[in-house]
Amino acid sequence: MASSSLTLGYVPGGTPAKWARIWAERHPDIPLHLRTVAAVDAADEVRAGAFDVAVLRLPADTSGLAVIPLYEETTVAVVPTDHILSAADELTASDLDDEPTLVPLDHVVDWADAPGAPVDHRPETTASAIELVAAGLGVLIVPQSLARLYHRKDLTYRPIADAPACPVVLAVPEGSQSALVEDFIGIVRGRKPGSSRTQAEPKPKRTAREKTLAKQAARAAAGKIARQPGQAKRGRR
The missing domain is CATH 3.40.190.10 (Periplasmic binding protein-like II)
Structure with missing residues (x-):
């Protein structure tokens, strides 16, 4: 018998089938329960703990929720x-x-x-x-x-070419991300099996000033190595 499970709620039109398939491949002993929820009720249901994680549309009252943008619909x-x-x-x-x-x-x-x-x-x-x-x-x-x-x-x-897009997000209650929820978020973000968040997410790019300071520090360090104690300068008596 499975020791745990995960419940995913999604609004009508949501398409969690791909994520559910990958979840089943990676966690065959941990069921992923899928439940539809009316868009108007989705955020409240997540806050109430009806779902571990949910796919919902904005705008919605996301207070008390951690929200991860997914995509925008036409x-x-x-x-x-x-x-x-x-x-x-x-x-x-x-x-x-x-x-x-x-x-x-x-x-x-x-x-x-x-x-x-x-x-x-x-x-x-x-x-x-x-x-x-x-x-x-x-x-x-x-x-x-x-x-x-x-x-x-x-x-x-x-x-409609000039209509606003419809944002779709993944939502979980703030501060309640379990290891299973983190695994599911990893699947949604396209992480490979066994990869950590650190491995999956690119390192932030350095600013031009940070790059300049790093080069200056490297040159200074090279100069110190060249003038180590005991190495007398030529031409000096």
Whole structure:
């Protein structure tokens, strides 16, 4: 029986499969439990100890959490396949100015001046909003992973070139990093088996002044060696 385990929470659209596979290869006797969590609840769940580590999206209240940036997602607009916007390979905010937009209660794109005209009804979830997009009631702006997660044959999505990206981070409760959590963070960061944090992370680069001082110290040390006691200078009586 395994003596321990690790629980990873992740928001919808998160893709922990690669990390889970590597974990299973390196720790076959230590289960990694995967659990989805609503984006709006993710940070609170980590603070409450429901997960050892979690993949969540920003913005979120990260007080009491240690946060490691992972990547940024492209922001896209989800539209019906026969919508006029589907004719373009890429959109800009101005393309959406006159479009009705759906803003679900679990909306995760932090865009203060988002284009479009929000419809009065706010669906409870992104999944519900997708249904309304299919019904022709508006456009939905989401991270690309959510557009893929809720893909339907009658819908498509297009990247919005000037939209803000959607940051994704790894979060753990501050001060609670166990050896297992550190191992998982190492996997996420691409460390090889058996490598330490020191080995995996590059040494900080020296400034130009630090390099100059080091050269001066090396020259001074070389001069002292050349003039060791007992070695008299030539021409001196």
